[in-house]
Amino acid sequence: MTDIGNVALWITFFVALWASVVGFLAGRTHRPELARSAERSIFVMWGLLVIAAVALMRALLTHDFNVEYVAAYTSRNLPVFYTWSAFYAGQKGSLLLWALVVSTFGSVALLVNRGKYRELTPYVAGTIAIVVVFFVATMVFASNPFERLGFTPPDGRGLNPQLQNPGMVFHPPMLYLGYTSISVPFAFAVAALLSGRLDTGWLHAIRRWTLVSWLFLSCGIVLGMWWAYVELGWGGYWAWDPVENASFLPWLTMTAFLHSVMIQEKRGMLKKWNIGLVVLSFLLSIFGTFLTRSGVISSVHSFSQSNVGWFFLVFLVLAAVLGFGLLAWRWPMLQAEVKLESLVSREGSFLFNNLILIVIAFSVFWGTLFPVISEALRGTKVTVGPPFFNLVNVPLGLMLLLLTGIGPLIAWRRASPENLRRQFLWPVTALLVTAASLAAIRMSDWWSVVAYALGAFVVGTVVQEFVRGTLARHRLHGEMYPLAFVRLVGRNRRRYGGYVVHLGMVMLFAAFAGLAFKRETEVTLKPGQSVDVKSPYGWTYHITHQGVSQYEQLNRYVTAATVDVLRNGKYIGTMRSEKRQHLDSLGRPTFEPSTAVAIHSDAREDLYVVFAGAVQGTEEAVYRITINPLVWWVWYGGLVLALGGLITLWPGGQGPTAASRRRAEPAGYVAQVA
Amino acid sequence: MRARTKFIIGGALVVGTVGYLMASGIKETGVYYLTPTELATKISTDHSFYNVGIKMGARVVKGSITRDVATQTITFRATDGTHTYPVIYHGLAPDTFTDEVDVVVEGRLQPDGTFRATTLLAKCGSRYEAVPRPNGQGTMPAT
Numbered sequence: 001m002t003d004i005g006n007v008a009l010w011i012t013f014f015v016a017l018w019a020s021v022v023g024f025l026a027g028r029t030h031r032p033e034l035a036r037s038a039e040r041s042i043f044v045m046w047g048l049l050v051i052a053a054v055a056l057m058r059a060l061l062t063h064d065f066n067v068e069y070v071a072a073y074t075s076r077n078l079p080v081f082y083t084w085s086a087f088y089a090g091q092k093g094s095l096l097l098w099a100l101v102v103s104t105f106g107s108v109a110l111l112v113n114r115g116k117y118r119e120l121t122p123y124v125a126g127t128i129a130i131v132v133v134f135f136v137a138t139m140v141f142a143s144n145p146f147e148r149l150g151f152t153p154p155d156g157r158g159l160n161p162q163l164q165n166p167g168m169v170f171h172p173p174m175l176y177l178g179y180t181s182i183s184v185p186f187a188f189a190v191a192a193l194l195s196g197r198l199d200t201g202w203l204h205a206i207r208r209w210t211l212v213s214w215l216f217l218s219c220g221i222v223l224g225m226w227w228a229y230v231e232l233g234w235g236g237y238w239a240w241d242p243v244e245n246a247s248f249l250p251w252l253t254m255t256a257f258l259h260s261v262m263i264q265e266k267r268g269m270l271k272k273w274n275i276g277l278v279v280l281s282f283l284l285s286i287f288g289t290f291l292t293r294s295g296v297i298s299s300v301h302s303f304s305q306s307n308v309g310w311f312f313l314v315f316l317v318l319a320a321v322l323g324f325g326l327l328a329w330r331w332p333m334l335q336a337e338v339k340l341e342s343l344v345s346r347e348g349s350f351l352f353n354n355l356i357l358i359v360i361a362f363s364v365f366w367g368t369l370f371p372v373i374s375e376a377l378r379g380t381k382v383t384v385g386p387p388f389f390n391l392v393n394v395p396l397g398l399m400l401l402l403l404t405g406i407g408p409l410i411a412w413r414r415a416s417p418e419n420l421r422r423q424f425l426w427p428v429t430a431l432l433v434t435a436a437s438l439a440a441i442r443m444s445d446w447w448s449v450v451a452y453a454l455g456a457f458v459v460g461t462v463v464q465e466f467v468r469g470t471l472a473r474h475r476l477h478g479e480m481y482p483l484a485f486v487r488l489v490g491r492n493r494r495r496y497g498g499y500v501v502h503l504g505m506v507m508l509f510a511a512f513a514g515l516a517f518k519r520e521t522e523v524t525l526k527p528g529q530s531v532d533v534k535s536p537y538g539w540t541y542h543i544t545h546q547g548v549s550q551y552e553q554l555n556r557y558v559t560a561a562t563v564d565v566l567r568n569g570k571y572i573g574t575m576r577s578e579k580r581q582h583l584d585s586l587g588r589p590t591f592e593p594s595t596a597v598a599i600h601s602d603a604r605e606d607l608y609v610v611f612a613g614a615v616q617g618t619e620e621a622v623y624r625i626t627i628n629p630l631v632w633w634v635w636y637g638g639l640v641l642a643l644g645g646l647i648t649l650w651p652g653g654q655g656p657t658a659a660s661r662r663r664a665e666p667a668g669y670v671a672q673v674a
Numbered sequence: 675m676r677a678r679t680k681f682i683i684g685g686a687l688v689v690g691t692v693g694y695l696m697a698s699g700i701k702e703t704g705v706y707y708l709t710p711t712e713l714a715t716k717i718s719t720d721h722s723f724y725n726v727g728i729k730m731g732a733r734v735v736k737g738s739i740t741r742d743v744a745t746q747t748i749t750f751r752a753t754d755g756t757h758t759y760p761v762i763y764h765g766l767a768p769d770t771f772t773d774e775v776d777v778v779v780e781g782r783l784q785p786d787g788t789f790r791a792t793t794l795l796a797k798c799g800s801r802y803e804a805v806p807r808p809n810g811q812g813t814m815p816a817t
Contacts, residue, residue: 233769342675348681353686359692371707379706383729388699389815394693522708522743522766591768611767615743622743624766 002067012048012099015041018130023126027119028195035118037349038125039110045132051101056093056145060086060321066152069093069145075158076585077555080191085169086159088176091308092145094553098328099135101180102128109184109209117205123191124184138311139647161556161582161594167227169219172351175247180218180481184209186282186323193326200265204361207261208280208649213281214254215645221247222638233595234609235520235626237634240389244370245587246288251362256357259350259407264664266412268337272327273354275334277321279288284361286316291368292410323470331609342414356400362534363392399448404502405431405458408465427460451513455506461500469496489647497648504644507637514630522612526620533607535567541607542566546574548619557581557589560568561611561621563599573600577611577623605629692706705729705780717783725728729780730759730789736773752777752789763791773798 019041026034031586056069060083066069067133073086073093105129113121139145144506153662162168185206192202224247225237238244257277263270284666290312328333367384374382393593409423434456438449466485469492489496517536525531525545533541545564559579565572575598584590600607680706707729708716717723732752748763748771761779771777771794781792 012790102683340681343677343684344682345677348677349679352684352688355688359689361694363696370700370704374704380712382704383701383707384704385701388696391699392695393705395695396692487769522746592772594769610766613743619745622746622766 001055001058002064002146002148005052005059006144008048008052009096009140009144009146010134012045013133013136014137015045015048016129019045019129020126020133023122023124023129023551024194026122027126027191028394030119035122035125038122038129042103042106042110042125042128045129046100046107046665049085049096049100049132052097052146053087056096057084057087059146061086063156065154065156065513066148067145068147068149071149071153071156073156073159075156075555075590077519077583078156079164079554081169082159082164083162085172085507087407088172089159089163092143093137094172094176095139095143095308096145098176098634099132099139102131102135102183103210105181105184106132106187106343106411108657109187109205117191117197119197119199120188120191120202121207122195124187127190128183130263131187134311134315138308140313140536143308157393158555158582158584158590161415161591162231163579165227165672167223167231171223171227173419174223174312175222176220176499178213178215178220178247179250179288181209181213181216182254182282185213185278186319189278189355190326191594193275193330196330198330199262200268203274208258210254210278210281211645211649214251214258215642215649216640217251217254217560218249218645219638221251222634222641225638226635228399229370229631230459230597230599231594233597234622235518235608235610235628236515237631240367240386241369243288243292245283245364245389246291249365250284250288251280252357252361252364253277253284255399256361257281259357260354262423263347263350268659269340269347270332275327276324279320279327281321281467282290283316283320286312286319290562316462318565344415344420346407346410346412349403349410353400353403356403360393360396360400363396365391394447397509397512398454401451401454401458401506401581404505405454405461408461408499408502418546423464426464427457430460431457445513445516448513448516451509453477455510455513457507459500462502462532465499466496493650494648497644497646497650500644500647501641502644504637504639505639507633507640510636511630511633512634515628517629519627520624522622522624523614524620524622526618531623531625533625533627535605536629537604539568541625541627542569543609543625545621545623548614548621552583557583559611559614561614561623564599565607575607575609577609579611579613601632603630603632678728707731709754710752710759713759714757714782715764723787724783725778727782729778731776731778732759733776734771734773739771739773741767748794752779759787759789761789761791765792765794768796 007257019038019331022034022041023038025031026038031599032417034362053054058064059067059070060074061080063070063074063076069090069092070086074083078086086093088097106125109128110121110125114123117124122223122247188202188206188209192198219580221244224244228234228239229237254277260270260274260277264274340351342348367388371381371383374380405427409420409427411419431453435449435453438452443449443452447633470485471480473479473488474481477484477487479487482515519533519536521531521533527545527547530542533543535541542565542568544564546564548559548561550557550559554559559581560576561578562574577598578596579593580596582591595610595612596609598609600609606626606628608628609624610624612622612624614620615653678817704729706716708731710730710732713723713728724781730752732754735751735753735758739748741748746764746766747767748767750761751758752761753759763779763781778795779789780793780795781789781791783789
């Protein structure tokens with residue numbers, strides 16, 4: 001079966017080569033039979049990659065340890081659930097998954113746009129094929145998942161215990177889906193540039209794709225945070241690690257694009273910028289993979305160095321030259337149709353939103369690569385860590401939050417003083433009241449006060465938009481309030497979905513600001529001994545060590561330490577944190593011990609207990625106890641974000657097309673609602 | 675003034691501020707990332723390196739780890755093959771910390787030649803990419 005997979009990969013390689021040549025040829029010559037051939041080749045590629053994926057899956061599930069990849073990442077006693085996830089635990093399988101997903105998205109893009117954008121689709125097929133050529137070439141020439149060993153080990157090495165976590169089953173595919181789906185907008189951008197069809201048509205085709213990509217990436221990032229928090233046991237969810245930063249970079253540029261694309265749709269401005277952002281997002285997604293795979297930057301997450309890094313680097317350079325080269329070539333065709341009339345306008349606020357997102361991306365990029373940059377410039381490696389990223393990004397993030405509140409309130413083109421007064425009254429009141437209340441209760445961290453006040457401002461904006469929209473529908477159509485509300489959202493999904501996303505962002509910011517009040521202590525306790533930990537809310541946790549027990553469970557040997565927890569004298573629960581020594585099928589220890597954290601969570605704060613080890617042979621235990629305020633809001637903020645994205649994406653109900661909206665665009669929300 | 679000009683001025687302000695923040699951030703929080711050999715060379719020419727925060731990437735010498743659970747102190751020797759420094763670390767070690775793994779310690783070199791670490795990161799690349807050895811066992815090296 002793996003031979004079939006291997007052959008499928010090779011055929012994919014040649015089919016993809018053919019599709020890329022014939023796609024570009026079809027685009028130039030407008031010969032329909034060539035275009036059909038390119039399109040069919042994409043579908044064939046997809047079928048072949050499905051066969052390859054099934055072959056690898058089968059090898060994993062049947063424990064074919066003669067296959068190097070299977071032996072390296074699974075073992076007989078690995079639960080089936082995680083045997084699945086071993087598909088992308090290593091580099092080779094990840095590459096296969098990546099190629100499969102790119103071809104899937106490519107096929108879907110060609111299917112849903114059948115008969116539309118006839119001048120673009122051959123180029124789209126060609127570009128997608130090039131991306132697949134790259135991934136498949138990397139596999140067959142450097143990192144083949146079907147490579148066999150010269151012998152058959154009786155058992156595999158097993159999966160890293162840290163990857164045996166539900167978060168790790170869903171987090172990587174989500175990120176991959178986000179990374180790869182940006183290939184479609186990139187392909188459309190290349191197609192638009194090559195064909196010279198640079199009207200807003202191509203934007204339509206890719207806006208939703210970018211949103212899909214953004215949504216997957218957002219979910220992937222939040223799931224990654226969740227995994228880091230519950231599994232790694234260091235007490236946080238974001239460490240500004242290079243691999244985390246790498247996933248954050250394309251998210252920033254895509255977020256920028258999703259906003260600036262509205263300016264192009266409504267006002268015909270920023271054409272070059274938008275294409276630039278699409279190209280940049282694609283490059284950053286490849287860069288993210290490169291960073292994870294190449295070992296250029298050392299990271300706790302990164303896979304060890306391999307020559308695959310060179311494949312990525314070459315591809316990155318080629319894609320950059322292609323994307324930006326085409327952009328430079330078509331520069332004269334991408335002139336803005338109108339000029340910016342006033343900075344106090346929707347466009348103005350979006351311009352600053354884009355500027356800040358890009359500046360954040362730049363600072364994160366610079367900080368992440370600083371070891372490499374400083375070594376090249378000064379000969380010494382200098383690294384920067386969380387203090388650097390926080391110093392730069394906290395003020396920038398707050399400015400962005402401010403703009404999140406301002407943007408929806410200001411009219412397009414030019415806001416009148418009347419418009420400003422009417423729109424800003426309530427949100428600004430919310431801001432001031434929040435700031436005053438927090439000052440009154442003496443919140444000690446000023447950055448947090450600013451964050452919560454701005455958060456209230458954004459919530460005020462969003463609530464006002466929903467309320468006024470519902471009231472307007474009620475007045476104009478005589479609908480009951482609940483119906484008016486549902487129809488309001490249903491008929492303007494993009495707009496109100498966007499607002500829901502903003503609410504999710506406020507929840508995330510609130511959670512991040514809460515980190516200023518994190519408390520951490522390390523204690524050594526004998527059974528029966530206890531420790532008091534003060535919460536930033538003022539109450540006290542009384543934590544009593546109950547003892548240490550040891551037992552075997554599934555594929556591991558567990559040492560568990562238990563504590564009873566009282567909050568202000570009231571029992572709230574018993575928490576058990578574990579040290580796990582994973583075993584292979586012969587019962588021998590494998591991998592280093594891992595930690596299972598005990599977390600007691602509510603909307604206000606998490607009590608996070610890590611059992612660090614027992615004093616030799618006794619039940620005296622070392623604990624690290626962390627109080628993490630508002631972590632709950634990260635996960636629920638992520639959910640709200642995803643919900644908003646889904647509302648925006650849901651098909652139908654998009655109302656008038658962008659083109660017709662652009663023709664007549666009176667300021668104010670009632671006109672849009674009606 | 676035209677809106678475009680205003681935007682350029684506003685943008686320049688934002689970019690300028692961030693540029694300043696980045697420069698000062700790197701200056702204040704940047705940490706030298708050195709191997710033991712590089713550290714030895716630096717310190718022999720410039721004694722001010724005793725006062726600078728340093729990240730040192732090295733490998734744990736086999737059998738050199740001693741742990742005092744009661745005081746949560748870990749000592750070990752870190753080497754790059756040429757130079758070796760004794761390291762003292764207070765706190766919890768990551769799960770992956772064990773003999774012969776690559777570690778990154780952050781802290782200061784003391785005038786007595788010991789490295790006092792405030793953070794300890796252990797990296798175990800082989801966990802992800804090791805190849806089963808053809809000795810019939812096909813499992814990881816014994817730990």
